Amino acid sequence: MYSKIEEPPKLVLTGTPREIGFHHGSRLRPQISSQITIYEEMFQVNCNLSWGAVRQQADQFAATIQRATPHLYQEMEGIAEGAGVDVLDIVALNCRSELTFGKFTDGCTSLSWKRNDHCRILAQNWDFTTTIRKNVALMEIQQRDKPTIHMVTEAGIVGKIGFNSACVGTCLNAIRAHPCVPSKLPIHVALRLCLESTSVAEAVQTLESLGGVGSSQHILIADSKSSLGLALSPLGDVHLQPDEYGMVAHTNHFLANRFVYEPPWLSGSPIRLARAQELTRELIGSGVLEEDAIIGRVLREKVFSDTYNAPQSISNQEDMTRHPISRSSTLFNIVMRLEPETLGAEVVIGRPGSGEESDLLRLPFH
Numbered sequence: 001m002y003s004k005i006e007e008p009p010k011l012v013l014t015g016t017p018r019e020i021g022f023h024h025g026s027r028l029r030p031q032i033s034s035q036i037t038i039y040e041e042m043f044q045v046n047c048n049l050s051w052g053a054v055r056q057q058a059d060q061f062a063a064t065i066q067r068a069t070p071h072l073y074q075e076m077e078g079i080a081e082g083a084g085v086d087v088l089d090i091v092a093l094n095c096r097s098e099l100t101f102g103k104f105t106d107g108c109t110s111l112s113w114k115r116n117d118h119c120r121i122l123a124q125n126w127d128f129t130t131t132i133r134k135n136v137a138l139m140e141i142q143q144r145d146k147p148t149i150h151m152v153t154e155a156g157i158v159g160k161i162g163f164n165s166a167c168v169g170t171c172l173n174a175i176r177a178h179p180c181v182p183s184k185l186p187i188h189v190a191l192r193l194c195l196e197s198t199s200v201a202e203a204v205q206t207l208e209s210l211g212g213v214g215s216s217q218h219i220l221i222a223d224s225k226s227s228l229g230l231a232l233s234p235l236g237d238v239h240l241q242p243d244e245y246g247m248v249a250h251t252n253h254f255l256a257n258r259f260v261y262e263p264p265w266l267s268g269s270p271i272r273l274a275r276a277q278e279l280t281r282e283l284i285g286s287g288v289l290e291e292d293a294i295i296g297r298v299l300r301e302k303v304f305s306d307t308y309n310a311p312q313s314i315s316n317q318e319d320m321t322r323h324p325i326s327r328s329s330t331l332f333n334i335v336m337r338l339e340p341e342t343l344g345a346e347v348v349i350g351r352p353g354s355g356e357e358s359d360l361l362r363l364p365f366h
Helices: 017-027 029-047 051-068 070-083 087-094 130-135 187-195 200-209 269-286 292-304
Strands: 010-014 109-116 119-129 136-142 149-154 161-164 169-174 217-222 227-232 238-240 247-250 328-338 344-349 361-363
Touching: 010 017, 017 029, 017 070, 029 051, 029 070, 029 087, 029 130, 051 070, 051 087, 070 087, 109 169, 109 217, 109 269, 109 292, 119 130, 119 161, 119 169, 119 217, 119 292, 130 136, 130 328, 136 361, 149 187, 149 361, 161 187, 161 328, 169 187, 169 328, 187 200, 187 217, 200 217, 200 227, 217 247, 227 247, 247 269, 269 292, 292 328, 292 344
Parallel strands: 010 136
Antiparallel strands: 109 119, 109 247, 119 328, 136 149, 149 161, 161 169, 169 217, 217 227, 227 238, 328 344, 344 361
16 A cells, blocks of 8 residues: 655745745755755765865855845845755755756656647656655745745755746756856756746746856746747757647757757657657547646646656656666656636646655645
8 A cells, every 4th residue: 555645845935035035944944954965965976076065166156146146145045044054055956957967867757738828738747866855845935026936846946846926837857968157047046037037038038138047958938828948058048839739848858959068868858758749649639638627637647647668757767776866756746727817736746646646736735
């Protein structure tokens, strides 16, 4: 008999950037301590970097964050104060993707679909080391003169996967490519900026105006009227438009961005992409997704629970041949509905279809 995964903490964060951060850090103090311990081992095993060396490299990104997004640096200072750690520990968590050149085992399968002219469905499985799952949290962030953010993130990290009250949503796919440029934005900061935007167009303009991102990543971004695959790199970006099915699907390799050097990485990434496209197109063709109330359930059961080509399947499973800290598994699934009248998301923590995933959670969560 499987036991259900427990629900994650739910935080409502308001006030000044420092107050938002302090509440975050205070409430998630044990989880942030755990994060630092886990990442310390991950950096050592995967990159041969001590935590001291990680903090030293993070200092370069700290200068960038202070210059480009001072409010988010203040938030990180608040998190550090609340959690009783140094601000460079928090900066390191927020630029971990850049510090490793993609050597961590992020998987992830994401897709967007045009439900109609005023609604986009945005969804993904987020895959990472299972040791992190206990440090996942749901957050609502209320800031003055900005949309309210609803997201699933890791303790200590200021921006990740979710949506806002302006119907802008984000998903993330890790890419392993060189180079990395610390004078540009860390990807988790870029995600937060997207979630502070009122449209896809505004998010793209904001990232470009601040000089772009420091590492190669893919942000799948949508609002109620448009969606775009942002294949981002320090050397140039490529934007992916929806296909004839109204879809953008992505996994962990660039489809069009040739500005950077991308060595072979996850052999299952092209297989997952083709599989996600095939399964979703079948659902679109069958008409089953026309019934609004079951869209989330159908996508979880028919696409995101899929185990074809396991362990590198859409419902990602641990590869037991790898070092324990380097094993990846789907840690949560989210299906967002970006439509003003019915805005919200369904979340399950754990691997869809495993029998161990949590009960269905909803965002907003109150």
